[in-house]
Amino acid sequence: MPVFTAFGWAGEETAIKYALSQLELFAQELHRGLPRSIQEKFPYHGLSNENQSVYLAASETVGEDVYISFFARPMSLELQLTITNEAVLNKIYRQAEKEPVLCHRLLTEPGPEWSLRVQQMQIDEDSGETTHYQDLFKDSVAALDEATSVAVMSKAAYLNADDRWLVPFYFSRRFDSERVAAMGMAITQVMGEQVALLMPIVDFLTGKTARKKSKPKGRARTAVETAVEIDETEPDSAEMFSYVAELKPLHLRQGFVNLTPKHWPFFQINSRTETRQVTVYYEGIYDKDCSVWRLLPNDRARLVLSPPLHEWLEENFAAQDQIQVTARKLDDDEIQITLRPVGEAAE
Numbered sequence: 001m002p003v004f005t006a007f008g009w010a011g012e013e014t015a016i017k018y019a020l021s022q023l024e025l026f027a028q029e030l031h032r033g034l035p036r037s038i039q040e041k042f043p044y045h046g047l048s049n050e051n052q053s054v055y056l057a058a059s060e061t062v063g064e065d066v067y068i069s070f071f072a073r074p075m076s077l078e079l080q081l082t083i084t085n086e087a088v089l090n091k092i093y094r095q096a097e098k099e100p101v102l103c104h105r106l107l108t109e110p111g112p113e114w115s116l117r118v119q120q121m122q123i124d125e126d127s128g129e130t131t132h133y134q135d136l137f138k139d140s141v142a143a144l145d146e147a148t149s150v151a152v153m154s155k156a157a158y159l160n161a162d163d164r165w166l167v168p169f170y171f172s173r174r175f176d177s178e179r180v181a182a183m184g185m186a187i188t189q190v191m192g193e194q195v196a197l198l199m200p201i202v203d204f205l206t207g208k209t210a211r212k213k214s215k216p217k218g219r220a221r222t223a224v225e226t227a228v229e230i231d232e233t234e235p236d237s238a239e240m241f242s243y244v245a246e247l248k249p250l251h252l253r254q255g256f257v258n259l260t261p262k263h264w265p266f267f268q269i270n271s272r273t274e275t276r277q278v279t280v281y282y283e284g285i286y287d288k289d290c291s292v293w294r295l296l297p298n299d300r301a302r303l304v305l306s307p308p309l310h311e312w313l314e315e316n317f318a319a320q321d322q323i324q325v326t327a328r329k330l331d332d333d334e335i336q337i338t339l340r341p342v343g344e345a346a347e
Helices: 001-010 012-034 038-043 086-098 100-108 146-160 177-206 220-228 250-256 262-267 306-315
Strands: 046-049 053-057 067-072 077-084 115-123 130-140 168-176 240-246 256-258 275-283 285-295 300-305 322-329 335-341
Touching: 012 046, 012 053, 038 177, 067 177, 077 086, 077 177, 086 100, 086 146, 086 177, 100 146, 100 177, 100 240, 115 146, 115 300, 168 177, 177 322, 240 262, 250 256, 250 306, 262 285, 262 300, 262 322, 275 306, 285 306
Parallel strands: 275 335
Antiparallel strands: 046 053, 053 067, 067 077, 077 168, 115 130, 115 168, 240 322, 256 300, 275 285, 285 300, 322 335
């Protein structure tokens, strides 16, 4: 790379200056190539000499709102979504507490290459300076199960509302520097795709995109509420149900899980609905190739699994084993079903 050549004849200071100038050009090209919707969310971009990084920012004063940084290091290029403003953090942690399942889904769906850090900082009462106290979570999102996500976000919301603490939020991924160098000018397109991948998280946490809920009319909503087994701890009974199914040899061979006739109204769009696409979450994986079928003559609901999920079922369960099925309605009328063996930690 050119920067390493610069080290040889001009010294470290000149090399770093040159590298930062190249990084600034990268930020300009990246911002120029982003879709208009993302440019509007992050209208500012530039170079931070202090942090030796470039950024895309929602506010002209970078730390006052959400921003995305790129750090060029000898071994990697790091992309980091950062929120450090106390008021914004209060907002995002309240949102995470309000919809914990959707929050977990959005944070883990990008894949195990991404890492989350929720840091607890102590604020000095006299000087206002902050010092690191501990990390509530610092790991790959592969280690962030639903129960951990709920606990971390709940504690972060509690602490950040206290004047003695600040709880910054970081979501990041590192890319090998040799692979980045080999991309050449294509790096801006690749990083643009990664930035776009972060937008559902940004929109959810900042509340800039309102959640769309299905609005059954008249007796249709009543039918769902009375037909589905309800977890009384849920605030909106029409939005979820939990059911324990017993697996039979045929279920394992064919790759499906039977529910009951009273569960079908939860999936039904109208009286002509025969199947409904669903997303199934299991062991940290989201599978969008599953569906729920309506079986005649009694309208039994059947969860039909994709081939990879069928294989997982056969490898992890035997006849007469029980499996917990938890279904929830998310954005845009999407339904997410979580599968886990009975006896695992509750969500």
